[in-house]
Amino acid sequence: MTASHDLEAQLLLDNQLCFKLYAASRAVIRAYKPMLDELGLTYPQYLAMLVLWEWQASPPEQATVKALGERLMLDSGTLTPLLKRLEQLGLVQRRRSSADERELCLALSAAGLALRDRVLPLKQRLLCESGVDVNELEGLRESLGQLLALVRAHS
Template sequence: MDLDQQLCFKLYAGVRAVTKLYRPLLDELELTYPQYLVMLVLWEAGRRGKQSATVKYVGERLYLDSGTLTPLLKRLESRGLLSRMRSRDDEREVHVSLTAVGRALEARAEVVPRHLLCAASLPLSELVALRESLDRLLQALPAEEKQRRS
């Protein structure tokens, strides 16, 4: 099969294009794209009234294992955007909380997704349909792949 017929290539190229588009905006926030994703999960949790999220929850939301996630969290913590604390009930469980600086960064980050919507020059309905198709693709992946990412 030709390269242009490969779904994995289209996904890869699309992610690279979006990441490239986001880079100048994320540079202003002093975040890498993976760090931005971590912050999105924590901002979302805060909007839902949660004071913290477990590392396990953040990893599940981002399809990242703890070996990949831990260095991201450490860098964000060293910048003063979040704090990590072991659970008193179960020391294997680590809770991640936004600091005031991390919460304040959300307002500055609101421009990032809007920038993509404007740059894409596609009707919103097409972008929503694409996202929904990608959601279905992620759900359709084999169970062992999902477990391996946890």
């Protein structure tokens, strides 16, 4: 194995961590599709709901668009239309903060809260049908967390 081989190999698609990440992410989102179709949500909408459900149990100081954006690492350009759709679906309420009119506060509607109960059974079923060994995923989740921390630190 020569040095130039090593270098050239760095341009092979299959050696690209970035491609594997990108492809795996889309593949997992695709795997979630049947479940999300039943819930009537898109994947990023589902992630937003996860945060809002979490906030029910342990409310943050401010349940604003900004806070949600920091949690999901998404900006208002993505979240504003997404949240308007969740509002249209009757799952989320959006209202300006009275303390600071710049902030938009987010709250779950009754339907949004109720939707939570349908998720776990669907997710269990998905996990079963996918035939994925949960224990195998532990290590991956940890490595991903490290990579994420690393990339975020250097940006």
